[in-house]
Amino acid sequence: MRTAVLGGGHGCYAAAAELSEKGHEVWLWRRDANAFAPVTESRAIKVKDRHGVRTVAIAHPTTDLAEAVTNAELIVIPLPAIAQEGLAGQVAPLLRDGQVIFLPPGTLGSIVFAQAMAKAGNHADVAIAETGTLPYLVRKHGPTSIVVSGYATRLPTGIYPSRLAGHALPILQRAYPSIEPIEDALSGALMNAGPVIHPPLILLNAGPLEHFESWDIHNEGTQPAIRRVTTALDRERMDVREALGYGAPHFPLADHYDESGDEWMYGRRAHGELTDSGDWREKIDLQTHRYMREDTALGLALLVSIGRWAGCPTPVASGLLAVASAVTGEDLYAGGRTLEALGLAELDRAGMDKVMTDGL
Template sequence: MKVCVIGGGHGSYAAAAELSEKDHHVTWWRRDAAAFSPLIDGGVLEIDDHRGRRSVGVGDADGIAITTDLAEAVSNADVIVAPVPAFAHDSLARVLAPHLRDGQIVYLPPGSFGSVVFAAAVREAGNPADVAFAETGTLPYLARKHGDTRVVVSGYATRLPTGVFPARHTERALATLSEVYPAVERIEDALSGALMNAGPIIHPPLILMNAGPLEHFPSWDIHNEGTQESIRRVTSALDAERVAIREALGYDAPHFPLADHYTADGDEWMYGNAAHEKLTDSGDWREHIDLRTHRYMTEDVEVGLALLSSVARWASVPAPVADGLLAIAGAVTGRPAGSGERTLEGLGLDRLDRDGMRAFLTEGFVQ
């Protein structure tokens, strides 16, 4: 399969390495072309996981092809994998939109309803291509970069519930995507996929309820000593609101309750059982978190949680925990956390009724 990987974060490094090792033809592009220099100069990307440390060739005939030309990167790709933060979707969508062609699949792991943002950008660019945009609830990897040429993967997703926009492309898109990520599982549509996003459930309580130690200590592991019973109870209440929204919208189980992430004997979660222990044992999540600028705030709170809250309002489902966390986050950052371009209001979709939303999710933008 011809795959284009976009981005320079942890997930992009892991995707480039894993998909190349699986014999897909991988082309890799990122905006900061200069940041690729250590990989190009060294000629290898190191990956370290449960199978040990090894090297993947970069720039050779059988390895990862790196390019600074976006049009070249996507021109022959069957699947474009973009594990970039949700706050980068708008600008990426605009530069990517003119280069997409009929039949391509853009995968956003996770998406936070970014599929609609990318589809809108294609429409606004005047590109008539019929593209499928798919999104899931998490990165396919528990991964952290160690420098510019090495990525450590603590775990791989075993289940990736994935929705497609527009949903009329679901059969075709998932048949192709499953060749790249066999863990892909079909769900109803892109909004269902957005409401599977685990980041806005896990991270807001962890960073806001650990605000003291995060600001006091030079580094703090919110997933290890930061995950205490009182915080878990808040997380469970927030996740119950997410599930209530999904049920109110008629989305089917499994809803991948977050409680299964923390147990070894529940239903298999997205990273399999006992994934939380793999994450904390790695030590890779002991880090400095700036509460104003870290991705957990700018992506998981101000994009993902704001979207969840807006869907709750639209569906008339009470979400006091989500709303309360957004209010606290706004007080911490001095920015309005509960509104923005990724809410239903910001996307201009809050005016749709249930039937209108269902038609939009199925058919996409009508020319």
């Protein structure tokens, strides 16, 4: 299957390597030609994971976005949500009927891409998928090397508009057999684990993050008190899902930490594999890091706004967002990705269902 992978981040390189190993024809696009030069010259990515170390050939590394996108059946965009708006404007005029975009995860980026298409005057029937997490626990170890600590084993995924699910899901599952269909893209956005796991970890570890040269929020930074906050925050996410009528399984984050519980998105041993790798011992700038700019400013703001719209209180999410606003010196709700910012807050439930089913 001809597949485009857009971006130059950790997950983008992992997606290009894994999909290439699965036999797909991968077009890996990156904007920064200088940073991308080692891959365009070698046409390969070195992968280290539980299966060993190997070099994976990448068929078509390119800096030409149209070349990557135009004839792709599947377009995988494993970039932070903060990159979606700028990229959506570039991609929108290039899309055609039948293509499938995969946003792992999405933070309701499906609406961002749909609005960009409308602005570009492109009325192609394109399906946009949102899931709960990046399919990889991965870090780059050089300009052409990645280390993958874990692969997602379950990817709850909703399609926008959901009327295209019958077309989109078989294409997605050819690339990612771990995809599990759920109701729609809003349900998919409410599966996003990033806004649940990362805001408590960075805000409740703010002291050591600013004091030490590096700190592992997933190892010594994950203590019982912080876990209790995360559990309460996740309960709010699940309450919002239930208030909107979305059914179980809700993929509670507690299962990520409990090897004896239900299998979570990365399987039962993922947290131990992540901390054992040492790759998440890093310097996190609380002003600029994606855990603040993506998972908090966008993801947590979205959760709070959906809770308000659904009439479902989210006091822990709202409190964390207020603390994050104090840390950054910004009103993160006012500048966040909310239903208000997306132009959806005035819809009633029937109107939202129609948008999620039929599109804008």
